[in-house]
Amino acid sequence: MPADQNRIDLLVQYALLVAGEGDDLFDRQLGPIHLIKYVYLGDLAHAQRNSGETFTGIPWKFHSYGPWSNTVHERIEPALQLIGADKSTFTSDYEDRGDWFRWSVRNYHLLDEKEKELPPSIAIKLRPVIRKFGKDTPGLLDYVYRTAPMLDAAPGDILDFKLAVKEKPTAEPYLAGLRMDSLSEKKKKAFRDKMAELRRAASSRVSRKTALINPVKNVRHDDVYQDGVEWLDKLAGEQLSPGEHVAEFSSDVWKSTTRKGSDIP
Numbered sequence: 001m002p003a004d005q006n007r008i009d010l011l012v013q014y015a016l017l018v019a020g021e022g023d024d025l026f027d028r029q030l031g032p033i034h035l036i037k038y039v040y041l042g043d044l045a046h047a048q049r050n051s052g053e054t055f056t057g058i059p060w061k062f063h064s065y066g067p068w069s070n071t072v073h074e075r076i077e078p079a080l081q082l083i084g085a086d087k088s089t090f091t092s093d094y095e096d097r098g099d100w101f102r103w104s105v106r107n108y109h110l111l112d113e114k115e116k117e118l119p120p121s122i123a124i125k126l127r128p129v130i131r132k133f134g135k136d137t138p139g140l141l142d143y144v145y146r147t148a149p150m151l152d153a154a155p156g157d158i159l160d161f162k163l164a165v166k167e168k169p170t171a172e173p174y175l176a177g178l179r180m181d182s183l184s185e186k187k188k189k190a191f192r193d194k195m196a197e198l199r200r201a202a203s204s205r206v207s208r209k210t211a212l213i214n215p216v217k218n219v220r221h222d223d224v225y226q227d228g229v230e231w232l233d234k235l236a237g238e239q240l241s242p243g244e245h246v247a248e249f250s251s252d253v254w255k256s257t258t259r260k261g262s263d264i265p
Contacts, residue, residue: 003057003071009079011042011056012072014114014123016085018130020106027134029088029102034135035076037144038126040067042118044147044164045125052162055122060161062153066144076103083110154254 015030015038022028030038039056046055054060060067080087085105115123133140144150149159219225233239253259 003059004055005075007056008039008058008072008075009082010114010117011039011122011126012076012079013083014042014111014118014126015039015130016080016103016105017083017107017111017114018127019134020104020111021108021131022134025104028106029104030135031100031102032073032076033137034133034140035103036069036072037066037140038130039069039072040144041129041147042122042126043161044149045122046119047161047164048125049119049121052160052165054161055119060149060159062150062155062157062159065155066141067150067159080105083107151259154251 012035015035019030019034020028039058040060043054043056043058043060047053056072058069058071060069062068077087080103083105084107085103088102088104090100090102115127118126129143133143148163149161152163153159
């Protein structure tokens with residue numbers, strides 16, 4: 001389906017409004033890289049429940065080690081202007097790059113309205129992710145990089161969201177909170193007491209474990225030891241000379257089975 005501008009705007013606005021719940025102003029400021037990735041994660045959440053169909057209809061591309069869409073990038077400023085977001089400009093530390101932009105807004109009433117416009121499958125998945133990563137760029141990028149459409153693609157490829165349907169469902173902290181809120185105070189207390197009992201039992205088992213004994217009491221750094229270390233170093237091959245080096249990898253690495261996530265924690 002063609003990209004839906006209204007839905008793109010909604011996800012951009014929702015992401016910034018959720019970030020606006022943070023206590024610190026610095027943490028409430030998101031840049032283009034954060035907003036684009038949160039729109040991607042919104043599409044991913046929708047695809048998982050709708051046979052691979054995204055919410056926005058965007059043809060996401062693997063670009064610069066992450067999902068990218070020029071359409072989303074171009075909609076950020078006009079979408080955030082519609083909700084009265086504040087824009088801050090920072091001078092880049094790099095001569096070959098332009099200024100940095102950050103947006104922030106805090107409006108709980110508007111957040112509630114926007115959340116009601118989203119499918120519950122998106123809000124339930126996206127809100128805890130935004131609250132967890134916020135503007136933590138490395139953490140967010142690592143999380144996004146490990147999603148199924150990214151792990152199956154190479155740079156320049158259009159991402160296949162049908163792969164998201166095959167992902168194993170994970171327990172969301174937001175859902176856990178909803179379940180706890182639905183319990184009576186009596187059941188909540190019983191749950192807390194049971195958890196405390198389990199923690200005490202686990203602690204008792206750990207304390208009864210026998211401590212490991214170091215089999216080598218006195219290590220001898222003699223000639224035999226030094227010869228062994230030198231032999232192990234030789235097994236690693238010749239040492240690199242000091243300076244800058246370039247490592248080259250085959251382009252086949254992008255389609256390797258290892259990269260597709262089956263053995264990634």
